[in-house]
Amino acid sequence: MSELLASLRDLTVTYAAEQGTHLALDGLDLDIVKGERLAVIGESGSGKSTLALALGGLLPPETHIEGSIGWPGFAAQPQPGLDIGFVFQDAGASLNPVIAVGRQITEIARLHLGLSRRKARERARALLARVRIPDPDTALAAFPHQLSGGQRQRVAIAAAIAAKPSLLIADEATSALDTIVQAEIVALLDELVRAEGMTLIFITHDIALASGFADRIVVLRDARLVETGPTAALLGAPKQAYTAKLLASHIGLDTPPLVAGEPA
Secondary structure, eight states: OOOEEEEEEEEEEEEEOSSSEEEEEEEEEEEEETTOEEEEEOOTTSSHHHHHHHHHTOSOTTOEEEEEEEOTTSSSOOOBTTTEEEEOSOHHHHSOTTSOHHHHHHHHHHHHHOOOHHHHHHHHHHHHHHTTOSSHHHHHTOOGGGSOHHHHHHHHHHHHTTTOOSEEEEESTTTTSOHHHHHHHHHHHHHHHHHHTOEEEEEESOHHHHHTTOSEEEEEETTEEEEEEEHHHHHHSOSSHHHHHHHHHTOSTTSOOOOSSSOO
């Protein structure tokens, strides 16, 4: 029987806005299973990023939250950075531009794992090699602007897993990259979560990209859950017209093929 990592019940998130309020999530019910690769798809404004921030406890202080997020997969409330790792859309914004990337990863390992400076630097180097950064020794001393966009995203992934989190959330982590690099980053994330036994939540607007590796897909629209199900079943026989419309919009010569069977 699958073991639950998190359980969301009637989760409603409202932001303060200049003119009144903005409803970002509306009565969301969702279970997240340990070890699964869950893709959350939807158009801009559907609530995808709000879901990611809510799970990580990173919503702005003035946000109004109703409902609950339970964590049966943890002994206590999970901590961002330690139990939950994040990879955001713009690695250039999430990395400090004036601090070498090696030091940024080292400090995370020291803070959350209690490693010595030497051990933390060894872990930083090993992580850079693990995410396939060319010449990790040189990269340790590099600054973010000296790396390509794809390399910066790899560094961001290394930083996100530095403290050995149980849950990795990638929020539009590939949308700023070209198609080839997108595929490389998705393959890397898939490899890492499988090897480390992590749970992955992959936030994206691209159902074709998600279909290549996700175990299950969640479809959001206008702050509400439209439907969810195993990837092959949802793609093969969507229950809701909106999901079918999303699928139809991705059928074209310039779109990667959607899977026809179970994800590899």
